[in-house]
Amino acid sequence: MDRKRPNHEDHGGYNKKQRPNTNTANHGQRGMNGPRNGPIPQKAPTFHDKTNPILRELAQLPDPERCDPCKLASEELQSGMVALLDQLVQDEAGGKRDKDVLHHARELHGLLSKRLSVNFPSKPIKDLDSKRPETIPKINIPPYIAQPFKLSKSLPPLPPITEPYLQEAVFTHTTANDSKSAKTRGYRGTEINYERLEFLGDAYIEIIASRLIYSRFPDVEASKQSYWREQLVRNETLCQYSKAYGLGNTLKHGPHIPESKSWGKILADVFEAYVAALVLSTPDSAAGFQTAESWLTELWSPKLLEFNVQPIENPKARDEINKLVMAKGIKLDYREERKMELTKGKQKFFIGLYLTGWGFVNEHLGSGEGQNKSQACVFAAQDALLDKRGIVKRANAEKLKVYPPKPKEDVA
Structure with a gap:
């Protein structure tokens, strides 16, 4: 009866059922009575091994430095943290009022808010800056400062434009340019006229009137505020101011322009261009805006007082x-x-x-x-x-x- 031989390992370190490859090049020499050399252990795959499956998976992951969704997710996470901290501050302030928690929550809230602000401008703004860069300095519009109404018997002094180029552009109509470029309206290359300044000045006048009415008459419904603003900025009103200051007398233009039906609109346009030039010609743009706002406030004061609503000294x-x-x-x-x-x-x-x-x-x-x-x-x-x-x-x-x-x- 055959007896089952036990499965023993020999002195070479391998199981007899799993005999090693006898290739002497790989496993060394085997003596007659000496122990056999065991198999060379295989190394675990490293991160330098291209066959490593972990490395292949990592290679498929996006680069965090170039992954816009990753950056967006990080910003959203931090924004969510800021909102949660804001809620925590409110809860602590109104509940148990743990001063330590309240202090550290406010500190972390401030740090995260500052970090989020550093991430701006966003990609769309960067793209816009690269493809359509700004050609004029940024205008810093300061907070509104309420000033007392001055009911002047005469017009307030006309603030001067300190930049000669802008001064020339304000008082140049398109018809004063060469005949070829005068055929079509608008800015053409180095052609100097007031049209681009008029476009910007129209917006400045609109926002100054809006700030003035919004601050002075906070109790008036929005529909009436819009109507009053229209009374201040409409062409008929600006044309009257332009005539009063004699702006049309300085305007360079082609023949027969003052006799045309559009002369009133032209004078209003010149006034709008003057406001824009006044803001742009000041090295400190905020100071230039304040100068224009103070001047227009005094100029509009008689009309504002006609609105038959008691002005509020401190609207805030x-x-x-x-x-x-x-x-x-x-x-x-x-x-x-x-x-x-x-x-x-x-x-x-x-x-x-x-x-x-x-x-x-x-x-x-x-x-x-x-x-x-x-x-x-x-x-x-x-x-x-x-x-x-x-x-x-x-x-x-x-x-x-x-x-x-x-x-x-x-x-x-």
Whole structure:
């Protein structure tokens, strides 16, 4: 009876069922009585081995430096983090108010927000800059600063244009150019005329009028604000100003232009071009815009006062009182203090402003009267800012204990 031989490994380190290749070139010499050399162990694939399946998979992945979706996903993740931190700050400020959590959440919120701002401009803006670069300096439009109305008996002085090239372009009509280029309207190469400046000045005048009306008449409905703006910027109004300043007397043009039906429109165009040149000719573009805005505000003051609505000295009064005392859980209540009165067909509303929070309950801050509730609320906020009893100051001090101001970063 055959006996099963046990499966033993020999001294060469291999199993007899798995006999090694006897190729002496690979496995060395085998002696008569000595042990056999075992097989040469195979090396694990490395990252330099092109047959490595892991390397093949990695090669198919996009390069993070060149992958726009990867960058977009990273930015979206950080934007989401900023939104979550913003919510966390609000929750902590209105709940348990853990000062450490609140402090670090605000710090991280600020750092991520700064990082996101560095990633701009975006690719579309970069493409636009490369294919259609800007040809004039950027115009910095400053925040609106309310100025008192000046009802002048005469026109305010005409601010000077300090750049000679722009001065020449403002007072040159297309018909003053050579006869060949005068056949068609528009800017042609080195041809100098006011048309491109008129295009830009029209936009400046529109935004200055919009800022002025939006700030001075916050209680007026948008449809009426649009109508009033149109009264300020329409060609008939600008033509009158152009005539009053004698801008047409300096204009270089072809024959018979002043007698044409379009002369009024031309004078309005010259006025628009003058505003654009005024902004562009100032080295500090923000200062140039402010000069134009101050001049137009004084020029438009008589018309604005004809709108038969009481101008508001501080149109941002409600925003200012909110910044001083408002926070989560704090209430500023605008209430009717007495019924509306009708005098000579005109309404008058009476509104009071009351504070609940920071240790005060229904504390009266100020009162105001107006032709409608919105206007009366603004006047009530103005009265509250006077802080005759020091309530606003005390409430603001309590707010600063919970929401301390952020330290200003040193500008290197």
